[in-house]
Amino acid sequence: MKERTGIAYFIHSLWKFRFLTIMLVPTFIVLIVNNYLPMFGVFIAFKNINYIDGILGSPWVGFRNFEFLFTSGSLWRITRNTVLYSLTFMAVNTVLSIAIAVAINELRGRLAKTYQTFLIMPYFLSMIVVSYLVYAFLNPDKGFMNASILEWFGLDRVFWYSEKAYWPYILILVNAWKNVGIGAVIYIAAIAGIDQEYYEAAVLDGASKWKQTLYITLPSIQPIIIILTILSMGSVFNSDFGLFYQVPMDSGALYPVTDTVDTYVYRVLMELNDIGMSSAAALAQSVLGFVLVLLTNSAVRKINPDQALF
Protein backbone atom coordinates (compact mmCIF):
# COMPACT_ATOMS: atom_id res chain seq x y z
CA MET A 1 0.00 0.00 0.00
CA LYS A 2 1.29 3.45 -0.89
CA GLU A 3 2.11 5.93 1.83
CA ARG A 4 -0.90 8.18 2.52
CA THR A 5 -1.07 11.16 4.79
CA GLY A 6 -3.63 13.48 6.39
CA ILE A 7 -6.97 13.82 4.69
CA ALA A 8 -6.21 11.24 2.03
CA TYR A 9 -5.55 8.65 4.71
CA PHE A 10 -8.69 9.64 6.58
CA ILE A 11 -10.89 9.31 3.49
CA HIS A 12 -9.24 6.06 2.57
CA SER A 13 -9.89 4.49 5.99
CA LEU A 14 -13.38 5.93 6.08
CA TRP A 15 -14.09 3.98 2.89
CA LYS A 16 -12.12 0.90 3.81
CA PHE A 17 -13.85 0.47 7.18
CA ARG A 18 -17.26 1.79 6.12
CA PHE A 19 -19.05 -1.41 7.16
CA LEU A 20 -17.68 -1.25 10.71
CA THR A 21 -18.77 2.38 10.92
CA ILE A 22 -22.24 1.53 9.58
CA MET A 23 -22.49 -1.11 12.33
CA LEU A 24 -22.03 1.35 15.15
CA VAL A 25 -24.01 4.23 13.69
CA PRO A 26 -27.43 3.18 15.14
CA THR A 27 -25.98 2.97 18.66
CA PHE A 28 -24.09 6.19 18.07
CA ILE A 29 -27.39 7.91 17.27
CA VAL A 30 -28.96 6.50 20.46
CA LEU A 31 -26.05 7.89 22.48
CA ILE A 32 -26.43 11.30 20.81
CA VAL A 33 -30.17 11.47 21.45
CA ASN A 34 -30.22 9.92 24.90
CA ASN A 35 -26.96 11.21 26.39
CA TYR A 36 -25.50 14.10 24.40
CA LEU A 37 -28.64 16.14 23.69
CA PRO A 38 -29.40 16.37 27.44
CA MET A 39 -25.75 17.35 28.03
CA PHE A 40 -26.11 20.30 25.69
CA GLY A 41 -29.50 20.94 27.25
CA VAL A 42 -27.92 21.94 30.56
CA PHE A 43 -28.04 25.57 29.43
CA ILE A 44 -31.69 25.63 30.52
CA ALA A 45 -30.29 26.07 34.05
CA PHE A 46 -29.28 29.58 32.93
CA LYS A 47 -32.63 30.40 31.37
CA ASN A 48 -36.08 31.28 32.55
CA ILE A 49 -37.95 28.62 30.60
CA ASN A 50 -41.52 29.34 29.59
CA TYR A 51 -43.54 27.25 27.21
CA ILE A 52 -44.60 30.14 24.99
CA ASP A 53 -41.08 31.12 23.94
CA GLY A 54 -39.84 27.51 23.85
CA ILE A 55 -36.47 26.23 25.03
CA LEU A 56 -34.31 28.30 22.71
CA GLY A 57 -36.41 31.46 22.80
CA SER A 58 -36.73 31.80 26.58
CA PRO A 59 -34.72 34.65 28.12
CA TRP A 60 -31.29 34.14 29.68
CA VAL A 61 -31.12 34.89 33.40
CA GLY A 62 -27.48 34.10 34.20
CA PHE A 63 -27.01 32.53 37.62
CA ARG A 64 -30.35 33.62 39.04
CA ASN A 65 -31.71 30.06 39.23
CA PHE A 66 -28.68 29.11 41.32
CA GLU A 67 -29.27 32.11 43.59
CA PHE A 68 -32.84 30.93 44.17
CA LEU A 69 -31.51 27.48 44.96
CA PHE A 70 -29.02 28.86 47.50
CA THR A 71 -31.59 31.05 49.20
CA SER A 72 -34.37 28.42 49.21
CA GLY A 73 -32.92 26.86 52.34
CA SER A 74 -33.25 23.30 51.05
CA LEU A 75 -29.74 23.12 49.63
CA TRP A 76 -28.00 22.32 52.92
CA ARG A 77 -30.60 19.70 53.84
CA ILE A 78 -30.54 17.80 50.54
CA THR A 79 -26.75 17.91 50.24
CA ARG A 80 -26.22 16.76 53.81
CA ASN A 81 -28.74 13.92 53.46
CA THR A 82 -27.36 12.76 50.12
CA VAL A 83 -23.72 12.75 51.17
CA LEU A 84 -24.24 11.29 54.65
CA TYR A 85 -26.46 8.46 53.40
CA SER A 86 -24.02 7.68 50.57
CA LEU A 87 -21.08 7.46 52.96
CA THR A 88 -23.02 5.43 55.54
CA PHE A 89 -24.31 2.98 52.93
CA MET A 90 -20.79 2.59 51.59
CA ALA A 91 -19.32 1.83 55.03
CA VAL A 92 -22.12 -0.47 56.22
CA ASN A 93 -22.43 -2.41 52.95
CA THR A 94 -18.68 -2.88 52.50
CA VAL A 95 -18.12 -4.19 56.03
CA LEU A 96 -21.13 -6.54 55.93
CA SER A 97 -20.36 -7.79 52.41
CA ILE A 98 -16.77 -8.65 53.32
CA ALA A 99 -17.83 -10.31 56.59
CA ILE A 100 -20.34 -12.47 54.74
CA ALA A 101 -17.87 -13.32 51.97
CA VAL A 102 -15.18 -14.37 54.46
CA ALA A 103 -17.64 -16.43 56.49
CA ILE A 104 -19.31 -18.15 53.54
CA ASN A 105 -15.90 -19.13 52.24
CA GLU A 106 -15.18 -21.08 55.45
CA LEU A 107 -18.37 -23.16 55.29
CA ARG A 108 -18.02 -26.85 54.71
CA GLY A 109 -20.34 -28.71 52.42
CA ARG A 110 -22.55 -27.52 49.63
CA LEU A 111 -24.85 -25.24 51.57
CA ALA A 112 -22.81 -22.14 50.69
CA LYS A 113 -24.36 -21.96 47.21
CA THR A 114 -27.86 -22.22 48.65
CA TYR A 115 -27.22 -19.41 51.12
CA GLN A 116 -25.83 -17.28 48.32
CA THR A 117 -29.02 -17.80 46.29
CA PHE A 118 -31.10 -16.51 49.19
CA LEU A 119 -28.78 -13.61 49.98
CA ILE A 120 -28.83 -12.14 46.47
CA MET A 121 -32.61 -12.48 46.10
CA PRO A 122 -33.43 -8.91 47.29
CA TYR A 123 -31.17 -7.48 44.58
CA PHE A 124 -33.57 -8.69 41.89
CA LEU A 125 -36.62 -6.94 43.29
CA SER A 126 -37.55 -3.45 42.12
CA MET A 127 -37.72 -0.64 44.65
CA ILE A 128 -41.49 -0.60 44.12
CA VAL A 129 -41.73 -4.20 45.32
CA VAL A 130 -39.39 -3.33 48.20
CA SER A 131 -41.69 -0.48 49.18
CA TYR A 132 -44.55 -3.00 49.39
CA LEU A 133 -42.45 -5.27 51.60
CA VAL A 134 -41.59 -2.36 53.91
CA TYR A 135 -45.24 -1.30 53.96
CA ALA A 136 -46.27 -4.80 55.07
CA PHE A 137 -44.19 -4.24 58.20
CA LEU A 138 -44.81 -0.54 58.80
CA ASN A 139 -48.48 -0.06 57.87
CA PRO A 140 -49.79 1.92 60.89
CA ASP A 141 -53.02 -0.12 61.35
CA LYS A 142 -52.18 -3.65 60.37
CA GLY A 143 -48.44 -3.76 59.69
CA PHE A 144 -46.48 -6.55 61.34
CA MET A 145 -44.49 -4.13 63.51
CA ASN A 146 -47.52 -2.40 65.04
CA ALA A 147 -49.99 -5.29 65.06
CA SER A 148 -47.59 -7.93 66.36
CA ILE A 149 -44.08 -7.06 67.47
CA LEU A 150 -44.82 -3.87 69.39
CA GLU A 151 -47.92 -5.50 70.88
CA TRP A 152 -45.93 -8.47 72.18
CA PHE A 153 -43.70 -6.06 74.06
CA GLY A 154 -46.70 -4.03 75.23
CA LEU A 155 -45.46 -0.91 73.44
CA ASP A 156 -47.56 1.82 71.86
CA ARG A 157 -48.15 1.91 68.13
CA VAL A 158 -45.80 4.01 66.07
CA PHE A 159 -47.00 5.97 63.06
CA TRP A 160 -43.99 5.00 61.04
CA TYR A 161 -44.68 7.15 58.00
CA SER A 162 -44.77 10.33 60.04
CA GLU A 163 -42.05 9.69 62.65
CA LYS A 164 -38.82 10.88 61.12
CA ALA A 165 -36.55 9.72 63.98
CA TYR A 166 -36.66 6.08 62.82
CA TRP A 167 -36.06 6.62 59.13
CA PRO A 168 -32.29 6.95 58.97
CA TYR A 169 -32.09 3.45 60.47
CA ILE A 170 -34.89 2.07 58.32
CA LEU A 171 -33.25 3.37 55.14
CA ILE A 172 -29.83 2.01 56.10
CA LEU A 173 -31.41 -1.36 56.91
CA VAL A 174 -33.43 -1.53 53.68
CA ASN A 175 -30.42 -0.54 51.61
CA ALA A 176 -28.23 -3.15 53.30
CA TRP A 177 -30.95 -5.79 52.92
CA LYS A 178 -31.13 -5.12 49.20
CA ASN A 179 -27.44 -4.73 48.33
CA VAL A 180 -25.19 -6.56 50.82
CA GLY A 181 -25.78 -10.00 49.28
CA ILE A 182 -24.81 -8.98 45.77
CA GLY A 183 -21.84 -7.04 47.16
CA ALA A 184 -20.66 -10.18 48.95
CA VAL A 185 -20.69 -12.10 45.66
CA ILE A 186 -17.90 -9.90 44.28
CA TYR A 187 -15.76 -10.47 47.37
CA ILE A 188 -16.49 -14.21 47.33
CA ALA A 189 -15.09 -14.32 43.79
CA ALA A 190 -12.06 -12.31 44.90
CA ILE A 191 -11.39 -14.63 47.86
CA ALA A 192 -11.74 -17.68 45.64
CA GLY A 193 -8.92 -16.27 43.51
CA ILE A 194 -6.39 -16.16 46.37
CA ASP A 195 -3.53 -18.63 45.98
CA GLN A 196 -4.10 -21.59 48.36
CA GLU A 197 -0.36 -21.89 49.01
CA TYR A 198 -0.45 -18.87 51.30
CA TYR A 199 -2.93 -20.66 53.55
CA GLU A 200 -0.96 -23.91 53.47
CA ALA A 201 2.16 -22.05 54.54
CA ALA A 202 0.22 -20.27 57.28
CA VAL A 203 -1.12 -23.58 58.59
CA LEU A 204 2.42 -24.96 58.79
CA ASP A 205 3.34 -21.94 60.88
CA GLY A 206 0.37 -22.67 63.14
CA ALA A 207 -1.72 -19.61 62.24
CA SER A 208 -5.32 -19.73 63.41
CA LYS A 209 -8.28 -19.07 61.10
CA TRP A 210 -8.64 -15.62 62.58
CA LYS A 211 -4.98 -14.82 61.90
CA GLN A 212 -5.28 -16.19 58.35
CA THR A 213 -8.23 -13.94 57.67
CA LEU A 214 -6.46 -10.94 59.13
CA TYR A 215 -3.07 -11.45 57.50
CA ILE A 216 -3.87 -13.27 54.22
CA THR A 217 -7.49 -12.88 53.13
CA LEU A 218 -8.05 -9.21 53.91
CA PRO A 219 -4.70 -7.97 52.52
CA SER A 220 -5.29 -10.04 49.36
CA ILE A 221 -8.66 -8.49 48.61
CA GLN A 222 -7.55 -5.01 49.68
CA PRO A 223 -7.04 -3.76 46.08
CA ILE A 224 -10.64 -4.63 45.20
CA ILE A 225 -11.94 -3.03 48.38
CA ILE A 226 -10.04 0.17 47.58
CA ILE A 227 -11.15 0.26 43.94
CA LEU A 228 -14.82 -0.36 44.74
CA THR A 229 -14.77 2.22 47.53
CA ILE A 230 -13.13 4.85 45.38
CA LEU A 231 -15.49 4.13 42.49
CA SER A 232 -18.52 4.65 44.72
CA MET A 233 -16.96 7.92 45.93
CA GLY A 234 -17.69 9.21 42.44
CA SER A 235 -21.43 8.87 43.05
CA VAL A 236 -21.50 10.37 46.53
CA PHE A 237 -23.83 13.15 45.34
CA ASN A 238 -26.25 10.65 43.80
CA SER A 239 -28.89 8.74 45.66
CA ASP A 240 -31.14 5.80 44.90
CA PHE A 241 -34.32 7.65 43.93
CA GLY A 242 -36.63 4.71 44.67
CA LEU A 243 -35.22 4.19 48.15
CA PHE A 244 -35.75 7.81 49.19
CA TYR A 245 -38.96 8.52 47.28
CA GLN A 246 -41.08 5.39 47.20
CA VAL A 247 -39.98 3.45 50.29
CA PRO A 248 -40.98 6.36 52.63
CA MET A 249 -44.03 6.79 50.34
CA ASP A 250 -43.13 10.42 49.63
CA SER A 251 -44.33 11.35 53.11
CA GLY A 252 -43.93 15.09 53.74
CA ALA A 253 -43.30 14.64 57.47
CA LEU A 254 -40.18 12.63 56.65
CA TYR A 255 -38.56 15.09 54.22
CA PRO A 256 -36.03 16.37 56.78
CA VAL A 257 -34.38 12.92 56.79
CA THR A 258 -35.42 11.48 53.41
CA ASP A 259 -35.07 14.38 50.99
CA THR A 260 -32.00 13.96 48.77
CA VAL A 261 -30.83 15.82 45.68
CA ASP A 262 -32.62 13.36 43.40
CA THR A 263 -35.98 13.44 45.19
CA TYR A 264 -35.75 17.22 45.52
CA VAL A 265 -35.06 17.70 41.81
CA TYR A 266 -37.96 15.42 40.92
CA ARG A 267 -40.38 17.10 43.28
CA VAL A 268 -39.47 20.65 42.29
CA LEU A 269 -39.74 19.73 38.60
CA MET A 270 -42.91 17.65 38.59
CA GLU A 271 -44.89 18.98 41.53
CA LEU A 272 -43.86 22.64 41.68
CA ASN A 273 -43.15 22.88 37.94
CA ASP A 274 -40.13 25.02 38.73
CA ILE A 275 -37.82 24.20 35.83
CA GLY A 276 -35.30 26.89 36.77
CA MET A 277 -34.51 25.72 40.27
CA SER A 278 -34.67 21.98 39.53
CA SER A 279 -32.37 22.31 36.52
CA ALA A 280 -29.94 24.34 38.62
CA ALA A 281 -29.88 21.63 41.29
CA ALA A 282 -29.53 18.87 38.68
CA LEU A 283 -26.68 20.67 36.92
CA ALA A 284 -24.87 21.26 40.21
CA GLN A 285 -25.19 17.53 40.94
CA SER A 286 -23.84 16.55 37.50
CA VAL A 287 -20.88 18.92 37.70
CA LEU A 288 -19.97 17.85 41.24
CA GLY A 289 -20.26 14.21 40.18
CA PHE A 290 -18.01 14.87 37.17
CA VAL A 291 -15.36 16.55 39.32
CA LEU A 292 -15.52 13.73 41.87
CA VAL A 293 -15.05 11.07 39.18
CA LEU A 294 -11.98 12.91 37.85
CA LEU A 295 -10.54 13.28 41.36
CA THR A 296 -11.32 9.64 42.06
CA ASN A 297 -9.57 8.50 38.95
CA SER A 298 -6.42 10.47 39.65
CA ALA A 299 -6.44 9.00 43.18
CA VAL A 300 -6.69 5.49 41.73
CA ARG A 301 -3.89 6.23 39.31
CA LYS A 302 -1.64 7.27 42.19
CA ILE A 303 -2.39 4.09 44.15
CA ASN A 304 -2.41 1.61 41.30
CA PRO A 305 -2.03 2.86 37.70
CA ASP A 306 -3.33 -0.42 36.24
CA GLN A 307 -6.73 0.08 37.78
CA ALA A 308 -7.27 3.69 36.74
CA LEU A 309 -10.17 4.09 34.34
CA PHE A 310 -8.32 6.53 32.08
Add this chain to the structure above:
Amino acid sequence: MGSPANRRENTISPVANMLLNGMFLILSFLCVIPVVLVIIVSLTHIDTLVTEGYQFIPDKLSWIAYESLFKDYGTIFRAYAISIGITVVGTIASVLLMALYAYPISRQDYPFRTFFTFVLFFTMLFNGGVVSKYIIFTQSLGLLDTYMALVLPLLIVPFNVIIMRTFFQTTIHPALIESARIDGASEFRIFFRIVLPLSLPVMATMALLGTILFWNDWFNSLLFIRTEDKYPLQYLMLRVLNDVQYLRNNVQLAAQNPELMSNLPDESLQMALAVVCMGPILLIYPFFQKYFVKGLTVGAVKG
Protein backbone atom coordinates in the same frame (compact mmCIF):
# COMPACT_ATOMS: atom_id res chain seq x y z
CA MET B 1 -8.54 -23.48 66.73
CA GLY B 2 -9.69 -27.11 66.96
CA SER B 3 -7.66 -30.31 66.99
CA PRO B 4 -4.39 -30.77 65.08
CA ALA B 5 -6.23 -32.88 62.48
CA ASN B 6 -8.49 -29.94 61.71
CA ARG B 7 -5.54 -27.66 61.47
CA ARG B 8 -3.83 -29.79 58.92
CA GLU B 9 -6.87 -29.78 56.66
CA ASN B 10 -7.32 -26.10 57.43
CA THR B 11 -11.07 -26.32 57.88
CA ILE B 12 -13.00 -24.85 60.77
CA SER B 13 -14.04 -26.98 63.72
CA PRO B 14 -17.45 -28.71 63.66
CA VAL B 15 -18.74 -26.34 66.36
CA ALA B 16 -17.68 -23.24 64.45
CA ASN B 17 -19.14 -24.75 61.30
CA MET B 18 -22.47 -25.23 63.06
CA LEU B 19 -22.43 -21.69 64.38
CA LEU B 20 -21.68 -20.30 60.94
CA ASN B 21 -24.42 -22.41 59.38
CA GLY B 22 -26.81 -21.14 62.02
CA MET B 23 -25.84 -17.57 61.23
CA PHE B 24 -26.38 -18.06 57.50
CA LEU B 25 -29.70 -19.77 58.10
CA ILE B 26 -30.82 -16.69 60.02
CA LEU B 27 -29.50 -14.36 57.31
CA SER B 28 -31.21 -16.32 54.54
CA PHE B 29 -34.37 -16.29 56.60
CA LEU B 30 -34.15 -12.49 57.00
CA CYS B 31 -33.78 -12.11 53.24
CA VAL B 32 -36.94 -14.02 52.38
CA ILE B 33 -39.17 -13.22 55.35
CA PRO B 34 -40.58 -9.93 53.96
CA VAL B 35 -41.52 -11.70 50.74
CA VAL B 36 -43.20 -14.48 52.73
CA LEU B 37 -45.16 -11.93 54.75
CA VAL B 38 -46.42 -10.25 51.59
CA ILE B 39 -47.48 -13.60 50.10
CA ILE B 40 -49.35 -14.54 53.29
CA VAL B 41 -51.09 -11.16 53.54
CA SER B 42 -52.26 -11.54 49.95
CA LEU B 43 -53.93 -14.82 51.03
CA THR B 44 -55.36 -13.65 54.34
CA HIS B 45 -59.12 -13.52 54.85
CA ILE B 46 -60.65 -10.11 55.50
CA ASP B 47 -61.88 -11.10 59.00
CA THR B 48 -58.36 -11.91 60.16
CA LEU B 49 -56.97 -8.73 58.61
CA VAL B 50 -59.49 -6.58 60.44
CA THR B 51 -59.01 -8.17 63.87
CA GLU B 52 -55.33 -9.13 63.92
CA GLY B 53 -53.59 -7.19 61.16
CA TYR B 54 -50.84 -8.82 59.10
CA GLN B 55 -49.86 -12.20 60.55
CA PHE B 56 -47.46 -14.92 59.47
CA ILE B 57 -49.97 -17.56 60.56
CA PRO B 58 -53.44 -16.16 59.86
CA ASP B 59 -56.60 -17.87 61.15
CA LYS B 60 -58.49 -17.75 57.88
CA LEU B 61 -57.23 -17.83 54.33
CA SER B 62 -58.89 -16.64 51.16
CA TRP B 63 -58.14 -16.62 47.45
CA ILE B 64 -60.42 -13.68 46.77
CA ALA B 65 -57.62 -11.20 45.97
CA TYR B 66 -56.21 -13.44 43.26
CA GLU B 67 -59.65 -14.32 41.95
CA SER B 68 -60.46 -10.67 41.42
CA LEU B 69 -57.02 -9.92 39.97
CA PHE B 70 -57.27 -12.69 37.41
CA LYS B 71 -60.92 -12.28 36.56
CA ASP B 72 -60.24 -8.71 35.64
CA TYR B 73 -58.77 -8.67 32.18
CA GLY B 74 -58.54 -4.90 32.06
CA THR B 75 -55.99 -3.07 34.14
CA ILE B 76 -53.68 -5.81 35.43
CA PHE B 77 -53.59 -7.84 32.24
CA ARG B 78 -52.82 -4.78 30.16
CA ALA B 79 -50.06 -3.59 32.52
CA TYR B 80 -48.55 -7.08 32.45
CA ALA B 81 -48.65 -7.20 28.65
CA ILE B 82 -47.02 -3.75 28.41
CA SER B 83 -44.25 -4.73 30.82
CA ILE B 84 -43.55 -7.98 28.96
CA GLY B 85 -43.56 -6.17 25.61
CA ILE B 86 -41.17 -3.45 26.76
CA THR B 87 -38.89 -6.00 28.41
CA VAL B 88 -38.70 -8.29 25.36
CA VAL B 89 -38.31 -5.57 22.73
CA GLY B 90 -35.99 -3.51 24.94
CA THR B 91 -33.71 -6.40 25.85
CA ILE B 92 -33.31 -7.67 22.28
CA ALA B 93 -32.69 -4.18 20.90
CA SER B 94 -30.34 -3.38 23.76
CA VAL B 95 -28.13 -6.47 23.39
CA LEU B 96 -27.96 -6.10 19.62
CA LEU B 97 -27.16 -2.38 19.69
CA MET B 98 -24.53 -2.79 22.38
CA ALA B 99 -22.85 -5.66 20.52
CA LEU B 100 -22.88 -3.72 17.24
CA TYR B 101 -21.05 -0.88 18.98
CA ALA B 102 -18.72 -3.03 21.06
CA TYR B 103 -17.46 -5.05 18.10
CA PRO B 104 -16.00 -2.22 15.94
CA ILE B 105 -14.31 -0.57 18.94
CA SER B 106 -12.82 -3.94 19.87
CA ARG B 107 -11.06 -4.23 16.49
CA GLN B 108 -7.45 -3.13 16.76
CA ASP B 109 -7.32 -2.28 13.03
CA TYR B 110 -10.37 0.03 13.12
CA PRO B 111 -8.89 3.54 12.89
CA PHE B 112 -11.80 5.38 14.56
CA ARG B 113 -12.03 3.16 17.63
CA THR B 114 -10.41 5.74 19.95
CA PHE B 115 -12.96 8.36 18.97
CA PHE B 116 -16.00 6.12 19.35
CA THR B 117 -14.71 4.62 22.60
CA PHE B 118 -14.37 8.13 23.99
CA VAL B 119 -17.89 9.06 22.84
CA LEU B 120 -19.17 6.07 24.79
CA PHE B 121 -16.90 6.52 27.77
CA PHE B 122 -17.69 10.20 28.28
CA THR B 123 -21.35 9.37 28.95
CA MET B 124 -20.17 7.49 32.06
CA LEU B 125 -18.42 10.61 33.35
CA PHE B 126 -20.94 13.34 32.72
CA ASN B 127 -24.67 13.49 32.20
CA GLY B 128 -27.06 16.34 31.62
CA GLY B 129 -29.19 15.46 34.62
CA VAL B 130 -32.80 14.48 34.83
CA VAL B 131 -34.33 17.93 34.22
CA SER B 132 -32.49 18.55 30.99
CA LYS B 133 -33.41 15.06 29.81
CA TYR B 134 -37.04 15.58 30.73
CA ILE B 135 -37.27 18.89 28.86
CA ILE B 136 -35.47 17.54 25.76
CA PHE B 137 -37.54 14.35 25.68
CA THR B 138 -40.88 16.06 26.16
CA GLN B 139 -40.36 19.41 24.39
CA SER B 140 -37.92 18.66 21.57
CA LEU B 141 -38.46 14.99 20.84
CA GLY B 142 -42.16 14.70 21.67
CA LEU B 143 -41.67 11.50 23.65
CA LEU B 144 -44.17 12.33 26.39
CA ASP B 145 -46.55 9.42 26.94
CA THR B 146 -44.82 7.11 24.45
CA TYR B 147 -43.28 3.69 25.06
CA MET B 148 -40.17 4.97 23.30
CA ALA B 149 -39.52 7.13 26.39
CA LEU B 150 -39.45 3.94 28.49
CA VAL B 151 -37.09 2.02 26.19
CA LEU B 152 -34.66 4.66 24.92
CA PRO B 153 -33.04 5.68 28.25
CA LEU B 154 -32.16 2.05 29.12
CA LEU B 155 -30.96 0.81 25.72
CA ILE B 156 -27.25 1.47 26.11
CA VAL B 157 -25.47 0.73 29.38
CA PRO B 158 -21.98 2.12 28.67
CA PHE B 159 -20.28 -0.05 31.27
CA ASN B 160 -21.75 -3.21 29.72
CA VAL B 161 -20.56 -2.14 26.27
CA ILE B 162 -17.04 -1.87 27.70
CA ILE B 163 -17.36 -5.38 29.17
CA MET B 164 -18.50 -6.69 25.77
CA ARG B 165 -15.62 -4.95 24.01
CA THR B 166 -13.14 -6.50 26.42
CA PHE B 167 -14.75 -9.90 25.85
CA PHE B 168 -14.42 -9.57 22.05
CA GLN B 169 -10.81 -8.42 22.40
CA THR B 170 -9.79 -11.34 24.57
CA THR B 171 -11.83 -14.18 23.08
CA ILE B 172 -11.86 -13.60 19.34
CA HIS B 173 -8.47 -13.91 17.77
CA PRO B 174 -7.72 -11.32 15.04
CA ALA B 175 -6.37 -14.11 12.82
CA LEU B 176 -9.82 -15.67 12.76
CA ILE B 177 -11.37 -12.46 11.44
CA GLU B 178 -8.50 -11.97 8.99
CA SER B 179 -8.88 -15.46 7.53
CA ALA B 180 -12.63 -15.02 7.15
CA ARG B 181 -12.03 -11.81 5.28
CA ILE B 182 -9.53 -13.47 2.96
CA ASP B 183 -12.22 -16.04 2.24
CA GLY B 184 -14.39 -13.13 1.09
CA ALA B 185 -16.78 -12.76 4.02
CA SER B 186 -18.23 -9.28 4.52
CA GLU B 187 -17.90 -7.46 7.86
CA PHE B 188 -21.57 -8.11 8.67
CA ARG B 189 -21.20 -11.79 7.85
CA ILE B 190 -18.13 -12.02 10.06
CA PHE B 191 -20.00 -10.35 12.90
CA PHE B 192 -23.18 -12.41 12.71
CA ARG B 193 -21.66 -15.75 11.72
CA ILE B 194 -18.38 -15.79 13.65
CA VAL B 195 -18.26 -13.17 16.39
CA LEU B 196 -21.77 -13.52 17.81
CA PRO B 197 -21.82 -17.34 17.98
CA LEU B 198 -18.47 -17.28 19.80
CA SER B 199 -19.76 -14.72 22.30
CA LEU B 200 -22.90 -16.45 23.52
CA PRO B 201 -21.90 -16.43 27.22
CA VAL B 202 -21.48 -12.66 27.37
CA MET B 203 -24.65 -12.20 25.28
CA ALA B 204 -26.60 -14.34 27.76
CA THR B 205 -25.29 -12.29 30.67
CA MET B 206 -26.22 -9.02 28.95
CA ALA B 207 -29.68 -10.32 28.01
CA LEU B 208 -30.37 -11.24 31.63
CA LEU B 209 -29.10 -7.93 32.97
CA GLY B 210 -31.29 -6.20 30.38
CA THR B 211 -34.36 -8.23 31.33
CA ILE B 212 -34.02 -7.24 34.97
CA LEU B 213 -33.34 -3.60 34.05
CA PHE B 214 -36.41 -3.25 31.82
CA TRP B 215 -38.75 -5.31 34.00
CA ASN B 216 -37.86 -3.42 37.19
CA ASP B 217 -37.82 0.08 35.72
CA TRP B 218 -40.47 2.52 36.86
CA PHE B 219 -38.65 5.85 37.10
CA ASN B 220 -39.06 6.55 33.38
CA SER B 221 -42.80 5.79 33.64
CA LEU B 222 -42.99 8.22 36.54
CA LEU B 223 -41.42 10.91 34.36
CA PHE B 224 -42.96 10.28 30.98
CA ILE B 225 -46.19 8.27 31.17
CA ARG B 226 -49.47 10.10 31.72
CA THR B 227 -52.24 7.95 30.23
CA GLU B 228 -53.52 5.20 32.53
CA ASP B 229 -53.85 2.76 29.62
CA LYS B 230 -50.10 2.89 29.13
CA TYR B 231 -48.99 2.04 32.68
CA PRO B 232 -46.43 -0.76 32.92
CA LEU B 233 -46.77 -3.15 35.85
CA GLN B 234 -44.23 -1.48 38.17
CA TYR B 235 -45.81 1.92 37.70
CA LEU B 236 -49.29 0.51 38.26
CA MET B 237 -47.96 -0.89 41.55
CA LEU B 238 -46.63 2.51 42.54
CA ARG B 239 -50.02 4.08 41.97
CA VAL B 240 -51.80 1.30 43.84
CA LEU B 241 -49.57 1.52 46.92
CA ASN B 242 -50.19 5.24 47.18
CA ASP B 243 -53.90 4.94 46.51
CA VAL B 244 -55.54 1.54 46.83
CA GLN B 245 -58.84 2.94 45.61
CA TYR B 246 -57.20 3.34 42.24
CA LEU B 247 -57.09 -0.41 41.75
CA ARG B 248 -60.53 -0.95 43.24
CA ASN B 249 -62.08 1.49 40.81
CA ASN B 250 -60.39 -0.27 37.95
CA VAL B 251 -61.32 -3.83 38.83
CA GLN B 252 -64.35 -4.60 36.72
CA LEU B 253 -65.58 -7.19 39.17
CA ALA B 254 -66.94 -4.44 41.39
CA ALA B 255 -69.65 -3.50 38.95
CA GLN B 256 -70.76 -7.09 38.53
CA ASN B 257 -70.76 -8.19 42.13
CA PRO B 258 -70.82 -5.49 44.83
CA GLU B 259 -71.20 -8.02 47.65
CA LEU B 260 -68.06 -9.87 46.66
CA MET B 261 -66.26 -6.57 46.37
CA SER B 262 -67.06 -5.56 49.93
CA ASN B 263 -65.41 -8.78 51.12
CA LEU B 264 -62.27 -7.97 49.18
CA PRO B 265 -59.67 -6.44 51.50
CA ASP B 266 -57.60 -3.56 50.08
CA GLU B 267 -54.39 -4.88 51.56
CA SER B 268 -54.78 -8.35 50.09
CA LEU B 269 -55.39 -6.82 46.71
CA GLN B 270 -52.27 -4.66 47.00
CA MET B 271 -50.10 -7.51 48.20
CA ALA B 272 -51.48 -9.91 45.57
CA LEU B 273 -50.41 -7.40 42.95
CA ALA B 274 -46.91 -7.33 44.48
CA VAL B 275 -46.75 -11.14 44.38
CA VAL B 276 -47.90 -11.25 40.77
CA CYS B 277 -45.28 -8.65 39.87
CA MET B 278 -42.24 -10.18 41.58
CA GLY B 279 -43.27 -13.77 40.76
CA PRO B 280 -41.58 -14.13 37.35
CA ILE B 281 -38.27 -12.70 38.53
CA LEU B 282 -38.21 -14.82 41.70
CA LEU B 283 -38.97 -17.94 39.69
CA ILE B 284 -36.27 -17.45 37.08
CA TYR B 285 -33.35 -15.84 38.90
CA PRO B 286 -32.10 -18.99 40.73
CA PHE B 287 -31.60 -20.72 37.38
CA PHE B 288 -29.71 -17.87 35.80
CA GLN B 289 -27.81 -16.53 38.78
CA LYS B 290 -24.50 -17.91 37.58
CA TYR B 291 -24.69 -15.59 34.55
CA PHE B 292 -25.35 -12.62 36.79
CA VAL B 293 -22.49 -13.56 39.05
CA LYS B 294 -20.23 -13.90 36.02
CA GLY B 295 -21.26 -10.51 34.67
CA LEU B 296 -20.74 -8.88 38.05
CA THR B 297 -17.33 -10.35 38.72
CA VAL B 298 -16.06 -9.64 35.21
CA GLY B 299 -17.12 -6.03 35.70
CA ALA B 300 -15.37 -5.80 39.04
CA VAL B 301 -12.11 -7.27 37.79
CA LYS B 302 -11.87 -5.41 34.50
CA GLY B 303 -12.97 -2.10 36.02
